[in-house]
Amino acid sequence: MIEADPEVCIAAGMCALTAPAVFDQNDDDGTVVVLDGTPQGADADAAREAVELCPSGALSWRDS
Amino acid sequence: MTDLLPTTRTDAFDPPAELLSDPRPLRRMTFADGHRGWLVTSHELARAVLADARFSSRQELRRVVVPRPSVDELQAGKPASPGFFIVMDPPEHTRYRRLLTGQFTVRRINRLLPRIRQIVTEHLDAMRRSGPPADLVPAFALPVPSLVICELLGVPYADRERFQRDTAELLRLDATDEQAGTAMNSLTGYLSGLIEAKRARPSDDLLGGLVAGGELTGAEITGIAFLLLVAGHETTANMLGLGTFALLRHPAQFDALREGRVSVDAAVEELLRYLTVVQFGTTRTAVEDVELGGETITAGESVAVSLPAANRDPARFAGADTLDLAHDASGHLAFGHGVHQCLGQQLARIELRVGFAALAERFPSLRLAVPPEDVPLRGDMAIYGVHRLPVTW
Ligand code: HEM
Ligand code: SF4
Numbered sequence: 001m002i003e004a005d006p007e008v009c010i011a012a013g014m015c016a017l018t019a020p021a022v023f024d025q026n027d028d029d030g031t032v033v034v035l036d037g038t039p040q041g042a043d044a045d046a047a048r049e050a051v052e053l054c055p056s057g058a059l060s061w062r063d064s
Numbered sequence: 065m066t067d068l069l070p071t072t073r074t075d076a077f078d079p080p081a082e083l084l085s086d087p088r089p090l091r092r093m094t095f096a097d098g099h100r101g102w103l104v105t106s107h108e109l110a111r112a113v114l115a116d117a118r119f120s121s122r123q124e125l126r127r128v129v130v131p132r133p134s135v136d137e138l139q140a141g142k143p144a145s146p147g148f149f150i151v152m153d154p155p156e157h158t159r160y161r162r163l164l165t166g167q168f169t170v171r172r173i174n175r176l177l178p179r180i181r182q183i184v185t186e187h188l189d190a191m192r193r194s195g196p197p198a199d200l201v202p203a204f205a206l207p208v209p210s211l212v213i214c215e216l217l218g219v220p221y222a223d224r225e226r227f228q229r230d231t232a233e234l235l236r237l238d239a240t241d242e243q244a245g246t247a248m249n250s251l252t253g254y255l256s257g258l259i260e261a262k263r264a265r266p267s268d269d270l271l272g273g274l275v276a277g278g279e280l281t282g283a284e285i286t287g288i289a290f291l292l293l294v295a296g297h298e299t300t301a302n303m304l305g306l307g308t309f310a311l312l313r314h315p316a317q318f319d320a321l322r323e324g325r326v327s328v329d330a331a332v333e334e335l336l337r338y339l340t341v342v343q344f345g346t347t348r349t350a351v352e353d354v355e356l357g358g359e360t361i362t363a364g365e366s367v368a369v370s371l372p373a374a375n376r377d378p379a380r381f382a383g384a385d386t387l388d389l390a391h392d393a394s395g396h397l398a399f400g401h402g403v404h405q406c407l408g409q410q411l412a413r414i415e416l417r418v419g420f421a422a423l424a425e426r427f428p429s430l431r432l433a434v435p436p437e438d439v440p441l442r443g444d445m446a447i448y449g450v451h452r453l454p455v456t457w
Binding site: 010011012013014016017018020024025026027028029030031049052053055056057 | 114115158161162165166167168169170171172394395399400401402403405406407409410
């Protein structure tokens with residue numbers, strides 16, 4: 001499952017670009033919004049890639 | 065044998081050979097100001113340094129990498145000017161960046177798409193009418209991002225001659241301190257006047273919004289405007305110019321793009337990776353001792369992170385030294401990494417996608433109008449690219 005820390009996020013948008021079904025960005029300050037905390041299939045792969053790409057370390061993946 | 069940053073290129077698209085041939089991912093490097101620091105060339109260590117808060121971006125701690133500093137190094141050693149958050153650390157950095165990030169989200173930038181398409185089409189139409197031949201840089205590569213950032217910020221495009229001259233001067237590596245200082249003062253003076261005018265007459269653009277928000281002083285908004293204007297047009301312009309040159313030198317790849325065999329999104333990421341126009345990379349200074357790649361970086365030592373080398377790291381990218389638009393270039397560091405990762409990256413991506421797609425579609429017979437070795441390269445500029453690109457069709 002995905003966890004996101006908007007305090008750490010620098011709103012670079014890599015997550016919304018990489019896994020648009022899983023992440024969005026808040027309209028006010030661009031920080032991360034999780035749309036789907038438990039993505040499946042291709043969305044899960046994209047989400048894992050986004051966690052890896054996130055420049056600020058705001059995202060983490062917890063196997064549950 | 066010196067250990068300055070290698071800067072001599074033997075190929076238009078490849079980073080200097082000595083940057084890539086040395087297998088050590090971390091080695092000693094002498095900065096242009098004599099400081100004994102470090103050079104990072106691997107993807108893994110580049111990411112590690114850029115993501116680590118113990119490596120500071122503060123201007124007070126900056127050192128000059130090459131004999132002529134880039135804009136953000138001109139003031140190395142002095143406190144950052146208000147609003148110039150690229151040379152600040154959190155929390156100051158965060159305070160400024162947060163005020164802007166809402167304007168640069170994937171969604172916000174996608175809304176600019178129709179207008180960006182229109183700007184691109186108008187410039188390509190005008191280029192067609194005026195030629196062949198044409199110089200693609202002043203006809204297309206430079207004015208498109210320049211106009212886009214002006215509209216976003218609310219800087220009158222009619223004033224472009226002034227700020228394009230000042231920014232070009234600032235990014236020239238052979239400018240004297242005096243020339244650079246004059247250009248900086250001229251641009252700052254222009255922008256602070258503009259911001260005062262927006263205080264009197266509110267406007268519905270990014271700078272107008274910052275003025276109306278009431279949270280920042282005039283000097284802070286001027287610094288932000290300066291940073292966005294300079295960071296926002298030369299980089300993208302050089303990607304358009306150098307990217308077109310690269311596509312013309314790899315015609316099979318250009319065909320694949322034109323015929324839709326590769327997506328323009330993937331093509332743009334690969335061009336960003338392969339060309340990495342922020343050619344001297346980014347620097348950080350250790351604020352405490354840090355263990356890195358088996359060495360100890362002592363507090364106070366600076367590390368130059370070579371983004372061009374990291375993006376050619378064979379351990380991270382298969383076939384790193386070839387341009388292959390079908391490559392999976394995701395994870396490239398052309399926009400940096402960590403808290404300073406490029407604020408304008410979604411805007412740059414859209415401009416490049418629209419720009420290359422329209423160029424491929426509208427100019428199917430585009431080719432160089434001069435022998436490739438006659439294309440003047442920007443080895444002398446902080447942002448790499450081509451000075452001119454004579455084309456015909
Ligand atoms: C292809 C085009 C571009 C490239 C290759 C590029 C590259 C970069 C890089 C490497 C950094 C990181 C610097 C560091 O870590 O010290 C950066 C930061 C930055 N870029 Fe870009 N950039 C591009 C386009 C843009 C555009 C269009 C804008 C404007 C709106 C922009 C605004 C910024 C800003 C404001 C920062 C500082 C961010 C911070 O310190 O938090 N860039 N860019
Ligand atoms: S990629 Fe990371 S820093 Fe960027 S918006 Fe998403 S969570 Fe925030």
